[in-house]
Amino acid sequence: MKMKLSVLIPLLVLLAIIDLSQAQVKTSLLDLTNSIGSILPSLSRPANHSRIFYAVMFDAGSTGTRIHVYTFIQGDSAELPLLDNEMFHSIKPGLSGYADSPEMAAHTVRMLLKVAKKTVPRLEWKRTPVVLRATAGLRLLAAEKAQALLEQVQHVFDESPFLVPDNSVSIMNGTNEGVLAWISVNFLTGHLKAQTKKTVGILDLGGGSTQITFLPKLRKTIGSVPVDDYIGRLDIFNSTFELYTHSYLGNGLMAARLATLGALGAEGLEWRVFKSSCLPKKFRDKWTFGGLTYQVSGHPDGYSGYKLCYQEVLKVVKGIIHQPYELEDSSVFYAFSYYFDRAVDAGLIDGVQGGLLEVRHFKKRAKEVCNKMTKNPPISSFLCMDMTYITCLLKDGFGFKESTVLQLTKKVNNVEASWALGATLDHFHNLKIH
Numbered sequence: 001m002k003m004k005l006s007v008l009i010p011l012l013v014l015l016a017i018i019d020l021s022q023a024q025v026k027t028s029l030l031d032l033t034n035s036i037g038s039i040l041p042s043l044s045r046p047a048n049h050s051r052i053f054y055a056v057m058f059d060a061g062s063t064g065t066r067i068h069v070y071t072f073i074q075g076d077s078a079e080l081p082l083l084d085n086e087m088f089h090s091i092k093p094g095l096s097g098y099a100d101s102p103e104m105a106a107h108t109v110r111m112l113l114k115v116a117k118k119t120v121p122r123l124e125w126k127r128t129p130v131v132l133r134a135t136a137g138l139r140l141l142a143a144e145k146a147q148a149l150l151e152q153v154q155h156v157f158d159e160s161p162f163l164v165p166d167n168s169v170s171i172m173n174g175t176n177e178g179v180l181a182w183i184s185v186n187f188l189t190g191h192l193k194a195q196t197k198k199t200v201g202i203l204d205l206g207g208g209s210t211q212i213t214f215l216p217k218l219r220k221t222i223g224s225v226p227v228d229d230y231i232g233r234l235d236i237f238n239s240t241f242e243l244y245t246h247s248y249l250g251n252g253l254m255a256a257r258l259a260t261l262g263a264l265g266a267e268g269l270e271w272r273v274f275k276s277s278c279l280p281k282k283f284r285d286k287w288t289f290g291g292l293t294y295q296v297s298g299h300p301d302g303y304s305g306y307k308l309c310y311q312e313v314l315k316v317v318k319g320i321i322h323q324p325y326e327l328e329d330s331s332v333f334y335a336f337s338y339y340f341d342r343a344v345d346a347g348l349i350d351g352v353q354g355g356l357l358e359v360r361h362f363k364k365r366a367k368e369v370c371n372k373m374t375k376n377p378p379i380s381s382f383l384c385m386d387m388t389y390i391t392c393l394l395k396d397g398f399g400f401k402e403s404t405v406l407q408l409t410k411k412v413n414n415v416e417a418s419w420a421l422g423a424t425l426d427h428f429h430n431l432k433i434h
Contacts, residue, residue, distance in 0.1 A: 050075040052084070054120045055427065056130040056162060057420045058109065060153075062137030062207035062254060062290065066090040067112040068420045069119040072428075080187065080425060086415045087119040094207070095153070096137035099145045099291040106152035113160055120162075130162040133172040133423055136208025136252055140290060146171065165427070172423075174247025178204070178211035179232040179433050180422030182243060185334050187421065188412035192236070199241075203335040203398075203406065204419070205390070207254035207289070212324075212398060213245035214331055221326040230322065235432035244324055251320065251397075253338040254289045256389050257382060259316040263294050275299050277308035278385035280373040285381070306370035306388060313389045314396060321397035327404070335406045336417040342386050343408050345379060354409040360402040363391045 051074045059066040067089050072081040091108050098105035109132070120128050132153055138146040154169045172180075181202045186192040191199045201214030213232070216222055221244055222231055232245040250259065258264040261274035273284070273295045281304050284297035298304055340354060346365045349355040366387035369378050378384065394400045409417050425431065 053081075054124055054128040055424045056113075056116045056120070056128060057424045058112070058130075058132035058153075059418060059420045060095045060132055060134035060138065062094050062096055062135065062140070062209075062252060064090045064092040064094050065108055065112065066416075066418075066420070067115050068416065068418075068424070069116050070421065070424055071119075080192065080429060083188075083415065083421070086421075087115060088416050089115045093288075094137045095134060095149050096141055096146075096290045097288075098149065099141055102148045102152040105149050106156050109153050109156045113156070113162075116162065125161040126163060128162050129165050129427065130157055130160060130168065131165065131423070131427060132157070132169045133419075134170070135172055135177055136174075136206055136247075136249055136255070137290060138171050139174075139249055140208050140255065172419075174209060174211065174249060175229060175232050175245055176423075176433060177209070177419050178202070178213040178245040178247050179234060179243060180419035180426060181211060181417075182213040182245070183234070183422030183425060183431065184415075184419060185412060185417055187425065188415055188417075189334075200407075201331050201333040203333055203339060205335070205338040205393075206252040207338070208252040209247050209249045209255070210251045210253075210393065211245070211247045213243055214324075214333070215241055216244050216324070216326055217328055217331075218326045221324055224325045226322055232433060236429075246322065248321060251316065251393070253342075253386060253389065256313070256316050256393075257287075257385060258289065258294070260312050260385060260389065261294070261296060263296075269294055273297055276312060276385065277302065277304045278312060278370070278388060279381055280304065280377060280384075282374075283381045287382075304370070304373060304384075306367045306384070309366075309370050309384060309388045310392060313385070313392045316389070317392050317397040321393065323397075323399035327398065327400055333404075333406050334409055334412070334417060336409050338386070339390060339406070340408050340410050342383070342390060345383060346387055349408050351410075354407070354411075356405050357408050358402065359391070359394045359400050359404050359406070362387060362394065363402065366391045 053072050053074060055070045057068045069087040070083060071085040073084050074081040089112060091112060095105045150169050157164045157168055181204050185202050186199050189200055199215045204211040222242060225231060230244060230246045232243045234241040234243060260278060261276050263274045269292060275297050277299060279298035281298040281300055287294050287296050343349045343357060344351040348357055348361055348365055369387055370384040373384055411417060415421060
């Protein structure tokens with residue numbers, strides 16, 4: 001019997017630390033880890049009796065709803081906890097895609113909650129908070145439609161076996177979105193510690209909005225902002241980080257497509273066709289975003305290509321995006337979400353590893369895709385428009401040099417790069433963002 005037990009315990013521990021990425025997860029394996037989950041903490045608990053706890057964070061974005069189930073180890077209560085594991089899963093479309101049928105939105109959340117039930121040990125359910133924060137997709141909706149969606153989600157949470165905190169379902173403001181994403185990436189890269197001297201900046205490109213956040217080195221960067229809401233302050237470890245941060249609603253990739261096409265807020269969608277030089281000449285199709293369907297096409301008798309496309313997307317950026325006084329070459333910026341996805345689609349980086357890219361690489365590839373659309377149709381008819389928009393946003397929007405190097409990433413240390421982790425840390429530790 002002793003022999004069998006000595007073999008069983010290492011086996012259980014081994015199963016517990018296997019990286020269950022969403023592409024690899026099988027239901028049977030989830031069932032297995034769930035069944036042994038309740039005894040794992042006692043097996044893997046560190047000698048100092050650190051506490052293992054869980055949190056469930058929903059990211060309700062404009063193009064999809066994502067669930068993050070985090071496992072933390074809390075040692076010294078004064079310090080931030082260690083992140084032991086993340087279970088991630090997503091469903092498309094986003095909640096805003098169900099603006100006229102909020103019950104369907106509730107169904108997607110109910111489906112995703114099954115992931116939490118499989119991941120969190122049953123004995124921990126009633127102690128595990130479940131929170132949903134919606135972003136630009138719901139910010140762009142009419143208030144009454146957004147509220148109806150949130151109420152449906154609240155019903156699902158209230159029926160669940162998890163801990164439902166006050167204000168568990170809400171729309172996040174853009175400033176918090178940028179600051180929380182900055183917290184996530186700096187926590188995962190080990191920069192969010194006491195007496196931090198060096199941090200990294202973040203560039204997040206969602207479907208409805210885009211965020212930039214970094215810790216300036218020059219006072220003039222903060223002093224020259226157009227209005228105060230470009231400054232976010234974060235109190236942690238008895239220090240205040242004064243961050244340059246802003247969220248641009250309507251400048252996410254999908255909203256920018258609409259603005260480029262002249263379709264943002266347009267009427268008569270059932271009969272109008274929205275045309276662009278950024279689309280292949282002979283292309284014509286229907287495209288849906290935020291629960292609305294648009295007829296889009298290229299200019300069949302006109303011109304297409306990079307130069308004309310750039311002029312179109314420039315109108316979406318010029319005079320809207322503020323250029324920070326300082327974008328130091330020495331500052332490292334992590335770029336994720338659609339920056340990463342389109343770089344993968346364009347063949348610039350590996351879809352798993354990510355990689356370093358200069359801004360000029362986006363520009364070069366945008367030119368190639370746009371100017372060869374007729375001879376070599378891209379994998380997505382919108383790739384020319386998207387790559388050109390990203391180039392324009394980085395150069396003419398934020399003012400990055402073409403030689404600026406960006407770290408394109410989807411995951412940092414096997415954890416999704418997004419604001420969700422920062423929001424979870426804020427929930428537990430009240431990081432005082434203002």
